Amino acid sequence: MKTLKIQSKQREEMIEITAQVEQVLRAERELKDGVCVLFTQHTTCGLTINENADPDVKSDLLLFLRKTIPQFYEGFRHFEHNSDAHIKASLVGASLTVPFADGTLLLGRWQGIYLCEFDGARERKVLLKII
Amino acid sequence: MKTLKIQSKQREEMIEITAQVEQVLRAERELKDGVCVLFTQHTTCGLTINENADPDVKSDLLLFLRKTIPQFYEGFRHFEHNSDAHIKASLVGASLTVPFADGTLLLGRWQGIYLCEFDGARERKVLLKII
């Protein structure tokens, strides 16, 4: 079990962590193929896979979520005023399972692994377990 | 493979099942560390991880989903009139992968595991497989 630490700098941000995951995989040389399980230990960020070519994909995704799930929404009662971030976290999800072979993640050509920060800036922890 | 049975009492409800999952893990004493896979065998409920401190997080999440994905939406054709629940189920997801070590789930400080009921009240089954 490894822990990745990721520092976000804004309230909402998509931070690519593919290189950090691959670095852990490379260090485990005896592993031929399997699945990499990623798990964030927080309730206001998520993990997702999306395009890592045009950065507009990231900003369009964050724009859409911010407009659709506003921080101040009629009826929200949670005293921390970050229910929007909790909702986004549940929709995006807290875990990912990514297959690998020969020590390399089997990502598609345009895929990157992202931590989706919805209530930063904060330090976030992502657990990485290889099975 | 274990099966957890969860009884919901309302149409929409977030039911914490962390204690039930941990109970299964404790019974498997020989297991040092791995991943707990949870899987719901239904199409109108989901599994998610979110805050288990302030209950307003749960009600805010359900409120938002109910307002955004209404039960009676123009154009819905499914004769059971629960397409909203099917959509919420696909967005939240049917499975979770949670790492554990020394027989303890590696949840963050504020994380709980929830069954999200979107079309209750019913008895729901969640499969639990340790790998």
Place this chain on the structure above:
Amino acid sequence: MKTLKIQSKQREEMIEITAQVEQVLRAERELKDGVCVLFTQHTTCGLTINENADPDVKSDLLLFLRKTIPQFYEGFRHFEHNSDAHIKASLVGASLTVPFADGTLLLGRWQGIYLCEFDGARERKVLLKII
């Protein structure tokens, strides 16, 4: 590791792949029970589990997503004009973990496994890893 190839025929489509997954499982006769990890190598489609009885569930889900996440949304900047598909992909998710026993997927009575195409028609690849 197996690769399923799926040909979509429309821009938005839910294609059931349960039979293809079960076929792979049956070919691996020595496997008693475990988890089947499915992973799509794309950023504009997703994998989900939902009802496979009434086809109106599929069309209602696609209708709702299309109305809620329109292809042309004010503020989208991605030059390929498919940010909607990227967003839907992240909300539905790129991976699934489905338990099996005695070579049979432990799906509930109404559950089917679907590739959700959000930017077709295309050929899509889904990796299948048994653990």
